[in-house]
Amino acid sequence: MQKYSAISLAYHAFRGHRHWQRAWRSPEPRQHYDVIVVGAGGHGLGTAYYLAKHHGLRKIAVLERGWLGGGNTGRNTTIIRSNYLQDESGGLYELARSLWETLSQEVNYNVMFSPRGVLNLCHDEHDLKGVQRRVLANQASGIEGEFLTPAQIKKEVPEMHVACPRLPVLGASLQRTAGTARHDAVAWGYARAADALGVDIIEQCTVNGFRIEGGKVRGVETTRGAIEADKVALVPAGHASVLANLAGFRLPIESRPLQALVSEPLKPCLNTVIMSGAIHGYVSQSDKGELVIGGGADAYNGYAQRGSPHVLAGSIGAVCHLFPQFRRLRMLRSWGGVVDIAPDASAILSPTPVENLFINCGWGTGGFKATPGSALAFAHLVANGSPHPKAEGFTLNRFASGLIIDEHSAAAVAH
């Protein structure tokens, strides 16, 4: 792998940038792999990377229906935080958050992790109690965070109308070590680093069937022919139930559209991430200068990557309410992704009823932040057959056993 650095950039500048190598190859699929990962989102590519790096596996393929990173990885609003309510989630998200801090160096690709702080606002007594409880629970389990009064919020975010006339801001949690990252770079960085470790990334290759013998997976059928594998790891996000269906089992997942939008670019005008569950909107500013705005998921199930205008309008309204000086700005682009929501709003990293077939899904509206942690833990599960210590509770059979990990309060306004 060519090293990326300021020096290499300068060196190549003098050679007219003609000698940069491909970030990843575009190989033909082999006949057989040790592990096939289905889905080249951040989670899938990361899984392949850690399988190769930590578990010494060499014959790994990642199969992707479209272009790598084109699923929710390339559509999300990149909020990263770990101040979840339940211990299990806190542990896994905090693992991920700590990995973010050095991910650029790990994969030698600048993913632009920006710990600029995330505020979760509360607008009534009930909210307030919930947030205070979460902050205390986080502090108790060693996750950084603090509670801010309206006066403190005003200082942190002078742009915001804290004492807005309806549903004024009564308090907020602030996680200073939380923030944002560049979504595409995460997919590309993992892809490049995995490729360098010999992982075959095969785009335009849809998995449309499984070879299962005696309850064991033997390979996959794809639009580019059958490929054998000892193990298959599914990381298909919104299409999880479709693939599970092909493998003959059902998932308790609902796939729903989730939308987001950006404004036209502006000079810096907001330095933190602001989220409000009660009025369903959140906003941050990208490095390019666009305000990045989102809110809740649509209420119906569907696979079209677009959603209902009134839902989007609601998120915009929430942001306009809190930031009167943003009202005149303009929406440049809106889009949607299909998010995979589990009944308890927590992820699934699990073996399946089919032996050697594993699944990683259910990240729903908020899995970008988990990318490195999820990938690391899932690689562990796929390689060893046993869960990573930070991801023990996230099995599929929790829905049968009833040991659910409820994160609805964390995911009400997602992310």
Added chain:
Amino acid sequence: MKAVAKYRLPSGGHIDRSQLLQFSWGGRTLHGFHGDTLASALLAHGIHFVGRSFKYHRPRGIYTAGVEEPNALVTVGRNGRMTPNLRATEVLLTEGLNAVPQNAWPSLDFDLLSVNNFLSPFLPAGFYYKTFMSPAAWWHKRYEPMIRRSAGLGCASGQADPDSYERRYAYAEVLVVGGGAAGLAAAHAAGQSGKRVVLVEQDWLLGGSLLARTGETIDGEPARAWLAKMQRELAAMDNVQVLPNTTCFAAYEHGMWGLLERLRHHGTEQDKPNAPRQRMWWLRAPRSVIATGAIERPMVFANNDLPGVTLASSAATYANRFAVKPGDRTIVFTNNNSGYVSALSLIEAGVEVKAIVDTRPAPSGAMAQRLLECGVTIFPGHGISRARGWHDLHHLRIAPIDEEGVAQRGGVLMSCDSLAVSGGWSPVIHLPSHQGAKVQWNEEQACFIVAEAPAGMAIVGGAAASFALAQAVQEGATAGASAVGATAPAYGAIHGAEGALDCDSIAWIKGKRGKAFVDLQNDSTAKDLALAIREGYESIEHVKRYTTTGMATDQGKLANVNAIRIVSKIRGLPMNEVGVTTFRAPYTPTTLAAFAGRELDDFLQPERITPLHDWSVTLGAAFEPVGQWMRAWYYPKAGEDMHRAVQRESAAVRESVGFMDASTLGKIEVRGKDAAEFLNRVYTNGMLKMPAGACRYGLMLNEEGTLFDDGVISRLADDRFFISTTTGGAPRVLAWLELWLQTEWTDLEVWLTSITEQWAALALNGPKARKVLQPLTDIDLGHEAFPYMRFREGQVCGAKARILRVSFTGELGYEIHMAPEAAVSVAEDLMETGAEYKITPYGTESMHLLRAEKGFIIAGQDNEGTTTPDDLGLSGLCSTKKDYVGRRGAERAGMRREDRKQLVGLLPENETLVLPEGVPLGAGELTPPFPILGHVTSSYMSPTLKRGFAMGLLRRGHKRHGETISALVKGAAVPCKIVPPMFLDPDGERLRGEDA
């Protein structure tokens, strides 16, 4: 009269020369005419250089005359009305307009960041992914702030927007998008049917490309006369609504369209400060005619971005519509016939065209002939290999090219002050694409078109690559007529632009030096595209994201097709295999506040108040927002704080009597022959055998088997129930019940009606409740006559009422439901008859305290997402004989484990302490990190117990009564005794109260 601006043509144009307007550009005072855009007014003064590009901060001029403008972005207005990133080509000139350049510091002429242009070898596409990585902490601390400062375009005003926005919902049989020749013909044909038609046009003038040309005729008359006639006739049709200044920015599912109507032009908002600035229309129209025209493409060559370079059709627009000439010596560079049309049009308007450079070896016959006759030099088989200049264009290097577009030796250097380019045309197919229409490359016209229009949509004219005027009009008329089931009117002779472009596949002149821009605003070059592909970012989506091509504020209107062409060339793939990136709404940037409309500030959400609100206000109540409701929180007397008020109120209820406004309780009437069966399925306890006149407390679970909501069910008749829900849960419960009825149990005959606001409610509680109420009602309140958990209908203070004998305090309680109009007088009468017992109005805080003393839960406070009735000690309410929603979920092994979090009572050892709600529980010293065993859900100071007490969810809680646990309060571990969650009157003796 001011001197006419230097580049203003002496006559012509759709401007009103009698209205001279003064405006300010970057502090300079200039003049223009009504009908000018800011761009045309600047050009009239010879000002091309108006902006700086995003990355290299290169000088940029006005490139187009419309919504596709990538360069001429300006900030308009002052204070809270300052609006960044507006395209000068779209801003109507108004008196006193104040516009300034942006993204340049310290000034437009001398911008420090233009060093980026010279550092560009170090800043290729995606450079930031390859560097700024060490040391790790510097990204956020050093590099990112620097990048953020140099990125971005204009500035947000930093002040509240003083204007208001409006929303409107409407329906039309047919929506016509685009008021050019095709759209007008469509609306006219559809309008004849009498059906409701809406025509939208983003410009303030109708006419589209007709405004940019002269000499065309339709139906035998000059196009301008036809245009006027159409407008007159459309205006005369009551069923047709013509909306100029209105952009159809999105097409949504099921015939829903987003329209943004601009009601006030920039700089005129203050004239009518209370009138809305813009109006958002959500229009339903099952049928539509897309007549959105086409956008010309640039040519890609070195320094194709210099101020002075414009699209050829835009140059013609400036000449014909605004009577402004692009320069004194213009050269046209084209790869298709339309460049000749524009050149001729410029000449007719009086512009000197020096030469026409055509990539095609054999340029088109008749028009070429005419140009030669006008003394224009033609360079066939040539390209422009490089433009020269910086703040303005002064020379062009014209060179012969080979079949690949590579510039050859030789050629000439020609001086000029403006260049008009045409690289072909791109139909505006955004709206059909929003609806997922597949697009395909049309080789003949060299553009992407919609392969198959979505149902109900017809695409006509330029939008369908029908570039001939005659064809556009005919298509429009046919589509408009067939949208209403009529046959198309016949048009007489139409003379106008020819349709065939004969567009060359060469749009990129490969030279040795200089930057050849593909995306002008984001500064991505042909070299950047090549680099992306070299590095493996091959998919067009990867190319876009890696180079940011097409991601600027014009969203690739100019750049995308050229980028796809270049990628297709480099990769050796056909255009259709390279494909397009997804078109996304909005078509052009759309004001955020217009989405919000009036629902901001005080109107963000309705504030719901009860019929007793004003009455509570008179008593000095403090209010608490609960969802949208304002609820009386406590009623302080003079000098009382919340704590003292609540202690007094609560004690009064225990000792004598009090009442609270319970009107916000959600109320739903459930009716139909299967009502009992339905409720039996959604509540955990049995409902079938409940007699009319009975009440029951019931729990609703979700499928997981965890608590969803609770409330009281009263049976009014065999087929009629009245259920209450939590205040905040009412909409959720109604939606949930409807979901079951409409999707799962469609065989049940049940109707649900929300009656929350039809019934006001007062909860009267305390040992003396009967004494207070009996004199006011005809219902016999005797303990035997009206037992606990029953309800009666009758009169209270002369008003019709339903009384439920229920209690959320553990005292004798009556919940009086009555018409909202009656509530105040009932409250007043209660105060009067209760005076001798010192009757006390109490608020939600006392209610919370009183119910907690009895261990009653508040759904949403004492449970969390995983809490089952069993965890709350309520398994007695869950029938084992019937099935109900959530039963199977709750029966799973994990839902019954002993180590679950269960509801317990907590008594801090320090009796004066009130534990803060939410604090974590754990064992021992609680030094973080420690395992959290639970948390405090409710906590109060009890005036009756004279100590602080609390409830909480605790692991294995049910088995730990009598043990001690620590709560983390302000960093210290506070020991608490674990007790059953019942602090008072465990046998319920107080429920009987005193006899009347």
